[in-house]
Amino acid sequence: MDSPWRLGQYSLSSACEIAPPIALDSNRFASESSEIIKFTQLLASFPYDPETWLNRGNCLRLLGYPELALGDVYKARLLVEAGIGDSRTVLGDQVRKAFRKKTYELHTTDPAWMKWTHTVSTPELLAQKVQEMLKRLELQIWTELMEGLMAANCCGDYARMSREAVEKFPHDEFFPSEVSNADAWYAQRKEVLMMAVEDGQMNEERMTTTLMNGGVYPVPYPFMSEEFLVRDAQVFESIEEDFKRVSTNCMVIRSTIRNTLAGEGEKAITEDDCIGAHATRDIVAGETILIDTMSSGSVGVDADPAGCPTCCASPVKNFWNTCCSVLYCSQVCADVASKTFHAPICDRDFEYLYAAARSATATTDFSLDALLLMRVLAISMVEGTEHPLKSKLLVRLTPAYGFKEPNLIIFNFQDHIQMPISILQTLGINIFTDSSYDTWVLHTIKCRLQNNKHGQTLGDWPGTSISGLYSMLNHSCSPNVDWRHDSASSEVTMFTTRDCKKGEELCISYIGSLGNCMTVVERRKKLMGWFGMACRCEKCLEESNV
Ligand SMILES: [Zn+2]
Ligand SMILES: [Zn+2]
Ligand SMILES: [Zn+2]
Numbered sequence: 001m002d003s004p005w006r007l008g009q010y011s012l013s014s015a016c017e018i019a020p021p022i023a024l025d026s027n028r029f030a031s032e033s034s035e036i037i038k039f040t041q042l043l044a045s046f047p048y049d050p051e052t053w054l055n056r057g058n059c060l061r062l063l064g065y066p067e068l069a070l071g072d073v074y075k076a077r078l079l080v081e082a083g084i085g086d087s088r089t090v091l092g093d094q095v096r097k098a099f100r101k102k103t104y105e106l107h108t109t110d111p112a113w114m115k116w117t118h119t120v121s122t123p124e125l126l127a128q129k130v131q132e133m134l135k136r137l138e139l140q141i142w143t144e145l146m147e148g149l150m151a152a153n154c155c156g157d158y159a160r161m162s163r164e165a166v167e168k169f170p171h172d173e174f175f176p177s178e179v180s181n182a183d184a185w186y187a188q189r190k191e192v193l194m195m196a197v198e199d200g201q202m203n204e205e206r207m208t209t210t211l212m213n214g215g216v217y218p219v220p221y222p223f224m225s226e227e228f229l230v231r232d233a234q235v236f237e238s239i240e241e242d243f244k245r246v247s248t249n250c251m252v253i254r255s256t257i258r259n260t261l262a263g264e265g266e267k268a269i270t271e272d273d274c275i276g277a278h279a280t281r282d283i284v285a286g287e288t289i290l291i292d293t294m295s296s297g298s299v300g301v302d303a304d305p306a307g308c309p310t311c312c313a314s315p316v317k318n319f320w321n322t323c324c325s326v327l328y329c330s331q332v333c334a335d336v337a338s339k340t341f342h343a344p345i346c347d348r349d350f351e352y353l354y355a356a357a358r359s360a361t362a363t364t365d366f367s368l369d370a371l372l373l374m375r376v377l378a379i380s381m382v383e384g385t386e387h388p389l390k391s392k393l394l395v396r397l398t399p400a401y402g403f404k405e406p407n408l409i410i411f412n413f414q415d416h417i418q419m420p421i422s423i424l425q426t427l428g429i430n431i432f433t434d435s436s437y438d439t440w441v442l443h444t445i446k447c448r449l450q451n452n453k454h455g456q457t458l459g460d461w462p463g464t465s466i467s468g469l470y471s472m473l474n475h476s477c478s479p480n481v482d483w484r485h486d487s488a489s490s491e492v493t494m495f496t497t498r499d500c501k502k503g504e505e506l507c508i509s510y511i512g513s514l515g516n517c518m519t520v521v522e523r524r525k526k527l528m529g530w531f532g533m534a535c536r537c538e539k540c541l542e543e544s545n546v
Contacts, residue, residue, distance in 0.1 A: 009220055020152065021151065030470060047433045069147075142165045145165075155186050166178075190211055215409060251278060302461045317329055344377075353367065363462040376449065416443075475509060
């Protein structure tokens with residue numbers, strides 16, 4: 001975050017419906033972003049100072065990035081909570097130490113504060129002062145949390161947490177009005193959504209999700225350098241190598257499928273970073289084109305408590321690794337686990353994730369996303385890449401950026417701020433000192449997974465997975481490739497559904513067989529989340545006469 005902030009790359013992620021976000025002008029952009037750079041550098045030296053996290057969070061919200069702001073402010077909250085009171089924790093000691101130094105310096109060197117030097121003149125007085133300052137800071141943190149939740153459109157969280165704030169700060173005059181604001185917003189949103197349900201525009205389930213959650217747009221952040229935005233030649237070559245290893249009849253290509261010609265009042269779009277796959281010889285219907293295995297980047301998780309950690313097959317048998325008593329369905333799965341993801345999670349207590357996943361009823365349940373995130377983080381830790389976004393799997397996945405009509409990333413405080421931070425902590429990562437797992441990294445991982453994961457029900461258990469090779473195939477509404485996930489295996493097998501000529505692009509359908517009974521208008525609406533523009537596959541072009 002302390003890389004240069006580029007104005008040309010500035011687009012807001014906030015999608016607040018009650019106070020629509022406004023982009024800062026170039027002067028304010030420059031001043032807020034330079035503050036962020038300053039705070040980021042300060043955090044590198046003083047990671048346990050909650051005030052700096054709060055200040056950086058405030059700047060991030062003003063710039064229009066509430067998901068990043070909330071991450072910082074939540075860290076500030078964790079620090080303040082650790083620092084307040086007498087409980088002796090390592091973190092609490094670090095916070096008090098950082099704040100003691102700061103408070104002492106403020107009262108002894110800042111002319112505005114020097115008249116109160118006597119209030120810090122003994123260690124006891126100083127300790128008391130530190131507690132006072134931390135309590136004052138806690139109030140500011142909660143105030144900023146409310147602002148962040150509003151900017152992230154989190155109506156449900158805002159209503160819940162403003163009530164918590166009233167309980168926590170009973171003497172504060174400000175929070176009761178937050179509760180009434182939140183309630184009014186909630187009631188208003190509910191009314192609008194109920195009308196949409198009555199009109200048949202959405203079902204009750206979708207209504208509840210929309211009512212309870214907020215959302216942010218997936219955006220490339222202005223401080224992200226090229227290396228985090230495009231898949232370079234080296235990445236492309238490594239995908240080519242994988243294709244060579246697992247397939248004899250198809251190869252990855254730089255695809256032009258997303259390019260559009262200039263239309264009336266519209267510019268031509270050339271998307272250099274679009275990748276696809278094509279047939280390297282004539283292929284007959286039913287032939288396998290490639291098998292993606294865990295070792296080349298296929299990751300699946302599901303809610304089955306008796307499932308194999310590697311491939312989700314159930315039940316497990318007497319196959320295990322020497323490190324612990326976790327069982328697998330086969331020796332192959334046990335080996336894959338020990339080579340790819342098991343070490344960072346071995347003997348760490350992730351029961352809170354598994355317990356939540358066990359009650360999942362749909363493949364889109366957030367608890368499955370949490371399991372997937374944990375797995376992907378563990379894989380990148382084992383790989384030891386310089387940065388998690390550059391791990392072999394994540395570096396290949398693109399998020400849905402830069403679209404005319406981007407789909408919101410569903411967002412709430414528990415699943416998108418608190419849970420990822422808990423996962424990092426359980427993995428033993430220091431969330432305050434390790435900037436390679438900063439909130440922007442977690443959110444970028446989220447955006448990449450969101451755009452590439454596919455849900456599947458295995459047995460009766462909902463699951464979700466990411467497949468590094470499958471993700472390279474583009475979409476068509478009349479696809480020539482389909483896939484299957486065989487049980488008791490982590491393999492995803494892709495096969496042709498009709499004869500394909502050499503050179504033909506191989507495509508799957510991102511909406512599965514559902515698409516077959518939809519009109520072109522319905523399909524294009526459904527696909528908007530992936531493309532951000534109308535699907536331009538052959539079938540859609542034909543049916544829409546465009
Ligand atoms: Zn297995
Ligand atoms: Zn183990
Ligand atoms: Zn189409």
